[in-house]
Amino acid sequence: MKTTTIFSTLLIQVHLVCYGWSALPPPGHVTMDSVNMKHVLKWRPPPAPCSTPLLYSVQFQGEFELTVMDGIWVDSPECQDMTRTHCDQTLDLGSDSDYNIRVRARCASQTSEWAQLSPPFNRRDTLLTVPLMTVSAVGDALLVSFEQALLTASIEVEVWKHGNAPGQGRVFAVPAAEKLLHVADLQDRSLYCVRARVLMKEQLLSQDTQEQCVHVSGPHAPWKSPTTAVLTLLLMVGVAFSAVWCVVQCRTRRSCRNFQKEPLPHSLLHEGAAPIMPDELKEEVCIDVRVVSKDQRLQPGHNAHG
Incomplete structure (x- = not known):
């Protein structure tokens, strides 16, 4: 009877030792890095080899979940079965209450126990940096x-x-x-x-x-005032416009000096508002004119009217 009891005890101890060696340890060193109201949960991988990539899942529990919802845990939507060792929980932690947060690892078919953040986190503990x-x-x-x-x-x-x-x-x-x-x-x-x-x-x-x-x-x-700066700018624009106008006027005067008009003869000048040619002379006058040579004029008995 004693031999059977001793054998059963040893068998249970061996089973516990073997189970403990085969179980996946939980993640370690769980911390919360919160700066300027951005909350990032961080942890270290479990100290155990894994033939497949380690996958992590995060859950949180606020005052509402603890007191009203009978202590349920809520999965972080963006932090389920992921390979990274950090989780941004800025949107999850939306109130000034204390939050319990935990993370666990999974390697193939093995799942570790939950590693919980201690103490609970409150976003009022965030670090505000200087502007x-x-x-x-x-x-x-x-x-x-x-x-x-x-x-x-x-x-x-x-x-x-x-x-x-x-x-x-x-x-x-x-x-x-x-x-x-x-x-x-x-x-x-x-x-x-x-x-x-x-x-x-x-x-x-x-x-x-x-x-x-x-x-x-x-x-x-x-x-240095903005109003004076604007007035100064307008003054400079005015000076530049005046300089351009002066250059154009000087060129025009030079052209007038180089190409002067000849004065009209005195016969075409008439003082007063009266026209140069009287109205009675403006009508067309036609007379017969006969042109003779000098020799014909010197012949005796030549009549000019022929």
Whole structure:
């Protein structure tokens, strides 16, 4: 009896050892990389050889699934039976609740256990990066522009005069849809500094940008204003047009000097408004004219009327 019990125990241990060696281990080092509200789950492949490509599947469980749907798990639509070791869950994690997330591997007919992310993830833990900021001075105002800003977050901008403490400056809020801030009515010939941070739902804050300081020239440099620039351009166009007109007129006068008209004879000139030829002479007059030679005129008894 004792021999049979010992043999059964050894058989069970051998079966467990063999099963443990043949089972596929779960993925390891499951982490969540969340930057600027983009959430990417990452993991490492299981430390076991596989003759076929390893396939991974991801599931998540939020507060709604846990409390209302009796703790069901939802498959990530874009992360089922895939070969990559990361999964973009930005669209899956749509609320500010805590999410349980897990991943498992499959090699041929073997499937590993689930490897769960610990602790649960909340998108409020995302890392907000500082915005790319550019500051320039235009007259007595500042233009602050931003690049690669979040579409769902606003930007808080602080402006102060150099020499004062940063906390004593003016604070402006740039909405998510805008990327440009115009700060007017600043003191001319002064140095102003600017820094900004990303603000999301009045809870998430990014780090501050490095402060940028620029000189405000004020109204002493009116050529920098857009209106003055337009007027200057119009003036230049007017000067160019006048120069072209002068060149054309000079060429015309030179042509007139080179090709002068001869004056009319005095017989054709007539003072007053009366016509040169009287009206009575305008009618056609016909007379008989006889032409004789000089010799015929000298003959005696020659009559001119013949």
